[in-house]
Amino acid sequence: MIDIYGDRISGNCLKVKWVAEHLGIAFAWHDxxxxxxxxRTPALLALNPAGKVPFVVxxxxxxxxxxxxxxxHLAEGSALIPVDPLARARMLQWMFWEQYSHEPYVAVCxxxxxxxxxxxxxLDPRLVERGHAAxxxxxxxxxxxxxxxxxxxxxxxxALVAYTRVAHEGxxxxxxxxxxxxxxxxxxxxxxxxx
Amino acid sequence: MIDIYGDRISGNCLKVKWVAEHLGIAFAWHDxxxxxxxxRTPALLALNPAGKVPFVVxxxxxxxxxxxxxxxHLAEGSALIPVDPLARARMLQWMFWEQYSHEPYVAVCxxxxxxxxxxxxxLDPRLVERGHAAxxxxxxxxxxxxxxxxxxxxxxxxALVAYTRVAHEGxxxxxxxxxxxxxxxxxxxxxxxxx
Numbered sequence: 001m002i003d004i005y006g007d008r009i010s011g012n013c014l015k016v017k018w019v020a021e022h023l024g025i026a027f028a029w030h031d032x033x034x035x036x037x038x039x040r041t042p043a044l045l046a047l048n049p050a051g052k053v054p055f056v057v058x059x060x061x062x063x064x065x066x067x068x069x070x071x072x073h074l075a076e077g078s079a080l081i082p083v084d085p086l087a088r089a090r091m092l093q094w095m096f097w098e099q100y101s102h103e104p105y106v107a108v109c110x111x112x113x114x115x116x117x118x119x120x121x122x123l124d125p126r127l128v129e130r131g132h133a134a135x136x137x138x139x140x141x142x143x144x145x146x147x148x149x150x151x152x153x154x155x156x157x158x159a160l161v162a163y164t165r166v167a168h169e170g171x172x173x174x175x176x177x178x179x180x181x182x183x184x185x186x187x188x189x190x191x192x193x194x195x
Numbered sequence: 196m197i198d199i200y201g202d203r204i205s206g207n208c209l210k211v212k213w214v215a216e217h218l219g220i221a222f223a224w225h226d227x228x229x230x231x232x233x234x235r236t237p238a239l240l241a242l243n244p245a246g247k248v249p250f251v252v253x254x255x256x257x258x259x260x261x262x263x264x265x266x267x268h269l270a271e272g273s274a275l276i277p278v279d280p281l282a283r284a285r286m287l288q289w290m291f292w293e294q295y296s297h298e299p300y301v302a303v304c305x306x307x308x309x310x311x312x313x314x315x316x317x318l319d320p321r322l323v324e325r326g327h328a329a330x331x332x333x334x335x336x337x338x339x340x341x342x343x344x345x346x347x348x349x350x351x352x353x354a355l356v357a358y359t360r361v362a363h364e365g366x367x368x369x370x371x372x373x374x375x376x377x378x379x380x381x382x383x384x385x386x387x388x389x390x
Binding site: 073088099 | 260
């Protein structure tokens with residue numbers, strides 16, 4: 001049994017929930033509101049000094065944070081991590097890329113529009129441009145393979161689908177990215193995403 | 196033999212060089228100027244569509260990008276990756292944290308001051324504040340352990356030392372972070388950093 005602290009509006013938090021469900025890992029979910037800053041209460045900071053969600057408390061009492069590190073730990077030894085070293089490296093490449101070159105644009109635009117009530121005109125044009133650059137690179141990549149690490153679904157798809165499937169909520173029209181749209185359906189089905 | 200494409204002014208690129216040197220992996224270094232935008236020439240985009248350095252071309256001809264994914268691939272099976280699953284998870288946690296919560300502030304301030312010729316007054320105060328928050332979290336963590344994944348040096352230290360050791364070039368005075376200063380020396384020595 002693990003404890004997951006997170007907010008269901010956060011793709012980063014949902015990644016952890018999906019992997020636990022996919023692998024049949026028992027968990028207790030603890031809601032933490034990311035809009036009101038509840039991640040930085042003294043009780044939560046004592047558990048996770050980084051002051052962010054998601055984080056998990058493992059059976060031994062250890063806390064682990066960073067969504068992609070958490071899902072990598074939960075999925076060790078499972079089919080969500082390729083055995084082939086190069087495919088595994090490719091998976092990690094896309095997971096680091098997701099956090100540096102996708103999430104700060106696609107997820108941030110969505111958060112501002114949907115949860116902070118900003119209008120599209122208020123969005124920083126640089127964020128929108130870089131979000132589209134991320135989607136364009138995904139589209140070009142998916143012209144060559146079914147999933148990001150190769151032929152089978154992996155944690156790279158878990159990481160990337162989390163905010164790509166709700167990119168429209170950030171003002172990113174996926175009509176221009178047909179291969180990305182096809183992959184979202186494949187990834188949701190392979191991972192077993194229901195929410 | 197691997198080919199490393201990078202710029203020695205970039206900590207992300209130096210990580211790859213250091214790990215290759217530490218592990219005795221033969222490599223050819225190809226200089227790519229990050230200030231002039233040379234990463235986006237047609238020839239380099241053909242090798243690495245993400246248009247960034249570092250990237251490597253592996254013996255089989257495959258390209259791999261994202262500094263932390265590259266060093267993870269190079270170091271598989273070495274002592275730079277802990278065998279204990281929890282220590283390995285902790286290592287990855289800090290590597291993802293480095294790219295999301297440290298590099299975008301500490302490295303970006305340094306790049307603007309040192310390589311774009313901006314003055315300290317031009318820096319976005321939000322970047323400076325978050326850079327100091329990152330250093331403060333490192334300081335608190337190093338009160339409890341010698342290296343970020345535990346008692347031994349790991350890729351987490353490679354990733355974090357790259358820009359922390361030059362943080363002063365970004366206007367971050369490390370005088371207030373004595374444990375970080377001590378760890379920089381330990382990490383440089385354990386990794387074998389000479390430049």
